Amino acid sequence: xxxxxxxxxxxxxxxxxxxxxxxxxxxxxxxxxxxxxxxxxxxxxxxxxxxxxxxxxxxxxxxxxxxxxxxxxxxxxxxxxxxxxxxxxxxxxxxxxxxxxxxxxxxxxxxxxxxxxxxxxxxxxxxxxxxxxxxxxxxxxxxxxxxxxxxxxxxxxxxxxxxxxxxxxxxxxxxxxxxxxxxxxxx
Amino acid sequence: xxxxxxxxxxxxxxxxxxxxxxxxxxxxxxxxxxxxxxxxxxxxxxxxxxxxxxxxxxxxxxxxxxxxxxxxxxxxxxxxxxxxxxxxxxxxxxxxxxxxxxxxxxxxxxxxxxxxxxxxxxxxxxxxxxxxxxxxxxxxxxxxxxxxxxxxxxxxxxxxxxxxxxxxxxxxxxxxxxxxxxxxxxxxxxxxxxxxxxxxxxxxxxxxxxxxxxxxxxxxxxxxxxxxxxxxxxxxxxxxxxxxxxxxxxxxxxxxxxxxxxxxxxxxxxxxxxxxxxxxxxxxxxxxxxxxxxxxxxxxxx
Numbered sequence: 001x002x003x004x005x006x007x008x009x010x011x012x013x014x015x016x017x018x019x020x021x022x023x024x025x026x027x028x029x030x031x032x033x034x035x036x037x038x039x040x041x042x043x044x045x046x047x048x049x050x051x052x053x054x055x056x057x058x059x060x061x062x063x064x065x066x067x068x069x070x071x072x073x074x075x076x077x078x079x080x081x082x083x084x085x086x087x088x089x090x091x092x093x094x095x096x097x098x099x100x101x102x103x104x105x106x107x108x109x110x111x112x113x114x115x116x117x118x119x120x121x122x123x124x125x126x127x128x129x130x131x132x133x134x135x136x137x138x139x140x141x142x143x144x145x146x147x148x149x150x151x152x153x154x155x156x157x158x159x160x161x162x163x164x165x166x167x168x169x170x171x172x173x174x175x176x177x178x179x180x181x182x183x184x185x186x187x
Numbered sequence: 188x189x190x191x192x193x194x195x196x197x198x199x200x201x202x203x204x205x206x207x208x209x210x211x212x213x214x215x216x217x218x219x220x221x222x223x224x225x226x227x228x229x230x231x232x233x234x235x236x237x238x239x240x241x242x243x244x245x246x247x248x249x250x251x252x253x254x255x256x257x258x259x260x261x262x263x264x265x266x267x268x269x270x271x272x273x274x275x276x277x278x279x280x281x282x283x284x285x286x287x288x289x290x291x292x293x294x295x296x297x298x299x300x301x302x303x304x305x306x307x308x309x310x311x312x313x314x315x316x317x318x319x320x321x322x323x324x325x326x327x328x329x330x331x332x333x334x335x336x337x338x339x340x341x342x343x344x345x346x347x348x349x350x351x352x353x354x355x356x357x358x359x360x361x362x363x364x365x366x367x368x369x370x371x372x373x374x375x376x377x378x379x380x381x382x383x384x385x386x387x388x389x390x391x392x393x394x395x396x397x398x399x400x401x402x403x404x405x406x407x408x409x410x411x412x413x414x415x416x417x418x419x420x421x422x423x424x425x426x427x428x429x430x431x432x433x434x435x436x437x438x439x440x441x442x443x444x445x446x447x448x449x450x451x452x453x454x455x456x457x458x459x460x461x462x463x464x465x466x467x468x469x470x471x472x473x474x475x476x477x478x479x480x481x482x483x484x485x486x487x488x489x
């Protein structure tokens with residue numbers, strides 16, 4: 001009689017332990033998933049911030065660069081791309097276009113000494129470069145978060161728990177080869 | 188990417204080492220408690236609670252003073268975004284916080300010709316990163332980023348907390364050992380001898396030797412933890428910037444730059460990226476930081 005009780009208690013403790021163990025994996029997967037959402041929000045904030053700076057830049061540059069319509073237009077177009085993007089990858093692609101367009105604009109600005117002496121322009125240029133760096137790092141953090149999540153749901157027993165939760169691997173943000181080089185803007 | 192895996196391996200190894208050293212520290216504290224028990228004839232049931240209370244009190248005191256005292260000891264002030272170099276510091280702190288996924292720490296500046304930086308704050312939400320004006324003037328963007336990435340890793344790894352707790356334990360061990368030795372010589376010295384025979388005396392002598400050596404060993408353990416955390420912050424920082432060379436170049440510059448007019452109390456020395464008091468290039472068990480050459484070598488091998 002006593003032995004049955006002991007076995008029963010041991011079995012209960014073991015089952016309780018296993019349940020706790022599974023729950024901890026469940027929580028971990030949720031936590032990692034939230035982290036991915038958070039880091040996406042961070043990218044989004046930076047993209048919007050960058051897009052908001054563009055009209056100011058256009059206003060400042062317009063008076064000086066009358067003959068550079070094409071350059072200015074490509075910047076405006078890339079900005080519209082960010083505002084209209086539907087998916088994360090779309091936003092990133094549009095941002096890469098904007099980075100390229102701004103690179104050209106800043107290169108062209110080199111031949112306008114008056115513009116280069118404009119404090120407002122210099123501040124905007126600084127700020128835009130800084131936002132560019134922030135976007136690059138928030139993208140990196142996003143991919144780090146996705147990597148941690150994917151590892152968590154691939155390694156057993158996380159894999160079984162993820163299977164029960166119906167969680168699938170997530171995609172990292174693809175960054176085109178060319179944009180990996182942060183544009184060098186002279187100060 | 189094989190390079191990235193290497194950085195992660197460095198990080199894992201460092202964490203394991205720190206854990207081992209922390210366990211050694213706890214072993215020292217409890218060993219001391221039992222040694223006192225043998226030497227004075229006081230059972231662990233009495234000495235253990237006393238030792239734990241002293242250790243906790245020590246930790247609480249160092250913990251509650253940390254942020255403000257470190258900032259005022261260094262004579263640091265908030266960074267001014269109107270100055271180009273200080274704006275760059277604010278920018279880099281923001282960027283590294285994003286890369287680490289942490290709330291942005293406050294950026295501070297310490298007026299000093301020396302190239303240095305430190306982080307403080309008990310938790311990431313109230314953290315501060317401070318760089319010297321010398322660092323802001325002499326380091327380029329990439330190097331500054333490496334240094335800030337290193338400091339951000341100290342915050343992320345909660346090194347300030349780890350170091351505060353270890354300082355607390357070291358202080359407690361020193362205090363307990365001191366009290367025990369005084370009691371041994373002025374009061375209870377004969378007690379241990381009365382109780383036991385010839386074999387007992389040897390145990391008592393071993394216990395006394397342990398009491399004398401415990402503070403020295405705990406100090407050495409603390410320094411070993413400090414050096415391990417430095418290597419860990421280097422590896423983590425390199426992972427944040429994805430650019431170990433930036434920090435390596437910054438450390439090269441620090442190596443060539445002799446310490447000049449250090450400010451602040453010596454207790455904050457382990458918080459700096461490089462010891463502000465002396466630049467030991469050789470490996471010594473008494474240094475708070477690993478030798479710069481070895482740190483540079485490890486960064487370049489990532």
